[in-house]
Amino acid sequence: MKRVYLDHAAATPVREEVLEAMLPYFRERFGNPSAVYDLGADIKEVIEAARAKVAGFIGAPADQVIFTSCGAEANNLAVKGAALAHLKKGRHVIVSAIEHHSVLNSARYLEKFHDFEVTFLPVNKFGQVEPERLARALTPATVLVSIQHASNEIGTIQRLKELTGLCREQGVVFHTDAVATAGQIPVDVKDLGVDLLSLSGPALGAPKGIGALYFRRGVRLVPQIHSGIQENGRRGGTENVPGIVGLGTAAELAGAELAANARRLKDLRNRLVAGVNDRIAGAIFTGHPEERLPGHASFCFEGIEGEALIFLVNARGICANTGSACASKALKVSPTLCAIGLSPEVAQGSMVFTLGGDNDQEDIDYVLAELPLAVEKLRAFSPVWRKKLAAASGG
Amino acid sequence: MYSQTVMEHFNNPRHAGVIDNPDGTGEVGNPTCGDMMTFYIKVKDDRIEDVKFQTFGCVAAIAVSDIVSEMAIGKTLAEAQKITKKVVAEALGGLPPNKMHCSNLGADALALAIQNYQEKTEPPQADQKAKKRINES
Numbered sequence: 001m002k003r004v005y006l007d008h009a010a011a012t013p014v015r016e017e018v019l020e021a022m023l024p025y026f027r028e029r030f031g032n033p034s035a036v037y038d039l040g041a042d043i044k045e046v047i048e049a050a051r052a053k054v055a056g057f058i059g060a061p062a063d064q065v066i067f068t069s070c071g072a073e074a075n076n077l078a079v080k081g082a083a084l085a086h087l088k089k090g091r092h093v094i095v096s097a098i099e100h101h102s103v104l105n106s107a108r109y110l111e112k113f114h115d116f117e118v119t120f121l122p123v124n125k126f127g128q129v130e131p132e133r134l135a136r137a138l139t140p141a142t143v144l145v146s147i148q149h150a151s152n153e154i155g156t157i158q159r160l161k162e163l164t165g166l167c168r169e170q171g172v173v174f175h176t177d178a179v180a181t182a183g184q185i186p187v188d189v190k191d192l193g194v195d196l197l198s199l200s201g202p203a204l205g206a207p208k209g210i211g212a213l214y215f216r217r218g219v220r221l222v223p224q225i226h227s228g229i230q231e232n233g234r235r236g237g238t239e240n241v242p243g244i245v246g247l248g249t250a251a252e253l254a255g256a257e258l259a260a261n262a263r264r265l266k267d268l269r270n271r272l273v274a275g276v277n278d279r280i281a282g283a284i285f286t287g288h289p290e291e292r293l294p295g296h297a298s299f300c301f302e303g304i305e306g307e308a309l310i311f312l313v314n315a316r317g318i319c320a321n322t323g324s325a326c327a328s329k330a331l332k333v334s335p336t337l338c339a340i341g342l343s344p345e346v347a348q349g350s351m352v353f354t355l356g357g358d359n360d361q362e363d364i365d366y367v368l369a370e371l372p373l374a375v376e377k378l379r380a381f382s383p384v385w386r387k388k389l390a391a392a393s394g395g
Numbered sequence: 396m397y398s399q400t401v402m403e404h405f406n407n408p409r410h411a412g413v414i415d416n417p418d419g420t421g422e423v424g425n426p427t428c429g430d431m432m433t434f435y436i437k438v439k440d441d442r443i444e445d446v447k448f449q450t451f452g453c454v455a456a457i458a459v460s461d462i463v464s465e466m467a468i469g470k471t472l473a474e475a476q477k478i479t480k481k482v483v484a485e486a487l488g489g490l491p492p493n494k495m496h497c498s499n500l501g502a503d504a505l506a507l508a509i510q511n512y513q514e515k516t517e518p519p520q521a522d523q524k525a526k527k528r529i530n531e532s
């Protein structure tokens with residue numbers, strides 16, 4: 001059976017070149033970079049070379065990148081680390097309502113254990129934070145604002161420059177989670193005007209277990225992993241050398257291929273969206289129609305539930321994601337889908353496609369052939385769809 | 396994540412559909428995730444002759460609907476009322492812990508359909524009893 005993988009936001013295959021670059025650091029060059037003898041000490045340079053590549057990829061100076069174990073750790077370090085470093089100024093942080101759990105729950109942690117006040121900023125129906133709302137939420141006690149660069153769930157890209165400008169004026173640290181955008185659209189820390197920016201390896205063709213945080217010089221952070229003075233004291237623990245090398249290589253490749261990759265993904269995405277709209281009635285497109293990730297398409301199919309849909313298409317070899325409550329461990333509908341104003345019932349029919357380098361036109365056409373059948377199968381015995389049809393026919 | 400029995404019922408539900416002019420219908424919403432289930436029954440001589448269901452819900456909810464229908468067909472009303480969430484989950488070869496609540500739905504919707512039938516056909520007193528049974532289940 002054909003296999004079509006369309007969940008690149010969750011994981012990507014490690015790229016051949018990345019794996020090759022990593023291999024020597026498992027066995028031959030396994031030394032601990034903190035060691036004094038050559039087998040370890042030489043590794044320091046390897047780490048710095050990878051750091052320079054990651055920094056170059058986001059337009060940052062090489063010494064302003066910290067390696068972490070994943071994007072979630074980078075978000076934790078940014079939100080908790082920056083907030084706790086500025087206690088003297090105040091205890092108020094602002095995050096958007098549609099952040100990744102690692103940001104939302106870091107903010108809740110500050111609220112619960114450090115007496116912070118947290119503002120969860122609403123978004124408009126496209127999922128964008130409006131600058132006026134942020135302006136109104138800022139107070140003299142605000143120490144940190146964290147707003148994602150783009151959403152993995154609905155694909156919407158934030159107009160970050162308008163938001164970072166506001167914070168810069170008032171001396172408030174601005175963090176962005178760029179896990180969704182890195183490798184998809186240009187990510188340049190100076191251009192965006194951010195103070196902190198999170199990256200994740202698996203989104204770029206590096207393995208799971210590696211991420212990075214950019215920090216602008218002068219931004220203070222309280223470490224969240226306490227150990228020795230690895231990463232200049234900002235993140236303790238022995239460095240994941242193979243992962244770091246992998247991320248460096250992946251970032252370098254992603255940077256070089258960015259424009260061509262984005263064009264290709266966008267063409268495939270447009271084909272998918274047009275095909276779905278053509279073939280499936282009651283398909284609600286979620287997120288911003290233009291200001292979105294090139295490889296991202298997301299819908300809610302009325303009258304059906306996402307987990308059931310994912311299982312049905314999976315039986316035909318297709319892998320995609322859903323924000324349905326039934327599919328989540330907590331059985332809660334995705335906060336992002338709520339925040340853009342979808343009713344819980346419509347949100348149940350969520351389906352998210354994130355395209356990647358290994359996808360081609362044939363994959364998309366296969367999905368366009370299979371998906372309508374799956375939707376139809378579930379709608380055939382959906383009481384919700386039946387009611388909708390009855391209402392539409394006036395009966 | 397799901398047992399083979401769950402997947403079989405999900406992939407090929409044999410009792411999905413609607414009965415025109417049913418003898419009883421029962422509709423329940425899932426308070427946890429907001430999903431919905433409707434059961435239709437045909438009754439003859441106190442026995443359930445046919446069951447069809449409509450379900451808006453997850454894999455477990457659909458499989459539960461189908462197996463509850465299967466279990467109920469041919470049973471007397473009293474027997475069918477003894478179908479509990481536990482029996483349903485066992486017949487499906489188990490359900491993931493966070494999906495156990497979906498198995499309530501099936502039993503509840505069937506019970507409501509039976510109650511609906513009884514309300515239509517039985518004198519008011521029996522009606523009270525049926526209601527009580529449901530509330531206790």
Ligand code: FES
Nearest residue numbers: 326428452453497
């Ligand atoms: S119907 Fe929502 S979890 Fe089963």
